[in-house]
Amino acid sequence: MGAGISLNSKPSENLYFKGEKTTINPAATVQGFYNINERWQAGLQLHFSSLSGKSTVTNIDSMGHSSSEDKRFVYAKTNIIGCAVVNARFPAQNGYVYGGAALGYGVSRHDSKTLKSKEAYRTPDGGKGAVLGLQVGYVRGITKHIAVSAEAAFRYQQLGYDTHAGTNTVTENLKYSVMSFPVTVGIRYQLFTSETREKERQDLMNPGETE
Numbered sequence: 378m379g380a381g382i383s384l385n386s387k388p389s390e391n392l393y394f395k396g397e398k399t400t401i402n403p404a405a406t407v408q409g410f411y412n413i414n415e416r417w418q419a420g421l422q423l424h425f426s427s428l429s430g431k432s433t434v435t436n437i438d439s440m441g442h443s444s445s446e447d448k449r450f451v452y453a454k455t456n457i458i459g460c461a462v463v464n465a466r467f468p469a470q471n472g473y474v475y476g477g478a479a480l481g482y483g484v485s486r487h488d489s490k491t492l493k494s495k496e497a498y499r500t501p502d503g504g505k506g507a508v509l510g511l512q513v514g515y516v517r518g519i520t521k522h523i524a525v526s527a528e529a530a531f532r533y534q535q536l537g538y539d540t541h542a543g544t545n546t547v548t549e550n551l552k553y554s555v556m557s558f559p560v561t562v563g564i565r566y567q568l569f570t571s572e573t574r575e576k577e578r579q580d581l582m583n584p585g586e587t588e
Contacts (some may be wrong), residue, residue, distance in 0.1 A: 379406045379526065379563020383426035385452075390559035394450045394498045396430020397465045404559040406453065406528070408462070418502065419463045424532065430510055432497075445542035452530070452555065452580040454487030458508050458532055472517035472524065479510035483534040504536035516565060524565045 383404035387395050403426065410420030429449045460481030466473045487506035492499060513529035538551040 379561035380404065381559060381561035383424075383557055383559040385428045385558070386556040387430060388428075388449065388452060388555045390553045391549060392500065392553040394432070396432045396450045398431035400429045400449060401575070402429060402524075404561055406559070406561050406563065408465075410462075412466075416466055417463070418466060418475070419461070421446060422460050422462045422481075423465060424458040424530070426557060426559055427454055428456050428485070428555055428557065434529055442484070448495055450501040451487065451534075452494055452553075455501070456483060456485055456557070458483040458510075458534065460508060460532075462512070464512070466493040468582070469515065471547055472515060474515050476513040477511070478496070479530075479532070481487065481508045481510075481572070482506070482507045483532075483536065485536055490540070501538050501540045503540075504538050506537050508534040508553075520541050522567045523569070525562070526565050527560075527562045529560045530558070530584035532559070533540060546562075548566075 381404050383402045384399055385398060385402070388528055405425045406422060407422060407425075408422040410418045412418045429451045431447055446494065460475060460479035460483060462479045464475040464477030466475045483506060485568045487499060487502055489499045489502045496504070510530060510532040512528055512530035514526055516524050517527045518524045533554065533556050536552065541550060
C-alpha cells in the first residue's frame with residue numbers, strides 16, 4: 378500500500394467546465410503482486426484519487442450555470458481505478474526497478490448536489506469507463522518480508538455518464554477523457570517466501586555477488 382499525490386490533465390470532449398490550471402490531489406494505492414520469476418511480476422492494483430482543475434476566468438455555460446475564478450471544478454471527488462498490471466523487473470542497488478503496463482476500469486463517485494466553499498462545479502455522479510496505463514517504480518528490500526517502494530504512474534481513462542452534458546445539445550450524454558499522474562510511496566510485504574524465491578530476490582538485489 379502507498380500514499381502520495383496525483384495531478385490530472387484538462388478533460389476533453391463535451392465537458393464544459395474545463396480548468397486550465399493544474400491542481401494537486403491526494404492519492405493512495407493498494408496492490409498485490411505475484412512474482413512469476415525473477416524478471417516478471419503480475420498483479421492487481423487499486424488507485425484512489427481525485428480529478429479536478431481550476432480556471433483563471435469566470436465561465437457561464439449555455440444553461441446559465443456560472444463558475445467563479447480560482448475555484449475548483451471537481452470531475453471526480455473520488456476516482457477509483459482498478460487495473461490488472463504486468464511489470465518487468467531489473468536489478469538496482471539494494472533492490473530493483475520496474476516498469477510495466479496496466480489495463481482496467483475507472484469510476485467517478487461523489488455527491489454532485491453539494492459544493493464546498495472552494496468549489497465552483499461538480500460533474501454528475503457515476504462516471505465510468507476503460508483505463509489504460511503505464512508505471513515505473515523502485516523497490517528496496519529492508520528485511521526478508523518488508524520493502525519500501527516508490528512509483529510514478531500514468532493513467533488514461535474515458536469516463537461516460539448516463540446523464541446529459543449540460544450544453545446546448547442537452548440530449549447528448551456527458552463523456553470525457555482525462556489523464557492522471559499519481560506518484561506514491563509505500564510499504565510492501567511479501568506473504569510467502571521459499572528458499573528458491575529468496576535466492577531469486579537476493580540475486581535480483583545483488584546481481585554481482587555470489588555465494
